[in-house]
Amino acid sequence: MDDEQDPRQRFAEECRSARDLFPERRLNQTELARMVRVSKSTISRVEICEGPIPPDLPPLLDQVFSTDGLFKRLYEQIAAGSFPAHSRRRMVLEPRAVAISAWSPTVVPGLLQTGAYARALFRAGDPRAGERELVHKVGARLARQDILRGSSPPDFSVVICESVLRRNVGGPEIMRNQLAALLLDGSQPTTVLQVLPFSAETHGLMDGSLSILTMPDGGTVLYTEGIRSGAIIEEAATVRQLSRAYDVLRASALSRDASADLIRELMEAS
Known part of the structure; x- marks a missing residue:
């Protein structure tokens, strides 16, 4: 065909x-x-x-x-095809990756969002969107999460800025449920979730989010995203530089257990 x-x-x-x-x-x-x-x-x-x-x-x-x-x-x-043109190649590559590393300085990463949290983001991003459009967008985002719930999920490492946990997206109940979901996701054996605290110093990924996809052949593809744009990065020197910056970022983040304790503390206080 x-x-x-x-x-x-x-x-x-x-x-x-x-x-x-x-x-x-x-x-x-x-x-x-x-x-x-x-x-x-x-x-x-x-x-x-x-x-x-x-x-x-x-x-x-x-x-x-x-x-x-x-x-x-x-x-x-x-x-x-349900995603903006600038992120479609990433959506094709992501399900094939054997390992995914992510840094998110502004919102909970899409692979870990609850439906209500995603809906609140989409509603804020486009106040004129109709109900059908919102349902479609939320459904497409949640469908991405199937890769973490299958019989052979990729190794998943994610670092989230502390500000993401404290930002009240959608109201207290939605945030409390989102924090609870992060605790559950972070407890999975193939997932390592860490929080970068406010006390961390300047780092090399302050300009935006980053995803690192390791493919079955051992190749590495990076994806960076802004408000209305995104880019796939495959140039070897840049991949090496940004991957190293992510390693430094992880070293500056709270441990897995300390991150879970902070999430739990914020959830109980909300």
Whole structure:
């Protein structure tokens, strides 16, 4: 098929085609739904490009149809298309990374946001956004988090500025729930969450956020982001410089346990 075809449309067509060409016999929607443990209406909506695709459906379709990750790859392209153009390549690379390191000086990183926290950010960023648009944006952001909840999540290291924990996004209840979610996420064996305290000195990443993606081949890709812009960085010298700055930042942050204690203290005080 044409590589430029809309991935959502191709997902629907591949699903219909795979049903029609199933080796034993043609599958109807009800039979496929039973095999992938969803409702017939879900399969119907997927095949007419209506509504979101359940995040656990693509790998099940790949399993049933023996399509070697085709549906998973298309789903990643669909998910990436929900984000601004400047961050779409990152959204494609992120699910493939074997390790992710992140520094966030302003907000809770998207991979760790609750739905209510994300919604408050989107509402503040675009006060004229309609309800459907907000639901779509929040859903797309939360779908990214599937990579941390699968059977083989990447190693995840994240440093969050203390100001992020103290900033009242969405009100006390939303922040209390967000802090509780950070405690839970930070307790996962593949996640190391640290807080950079106000007492830390000047560092090399004060200008903005940074994500470091380590790919299966050992290559490293960096992503930096501003208010309405972002950039992928692959130039070796810059990657080395910024990765070193992140290492220094981690060394200046509170330990994993001390970070959890601070989050717990702020949650109980809110």
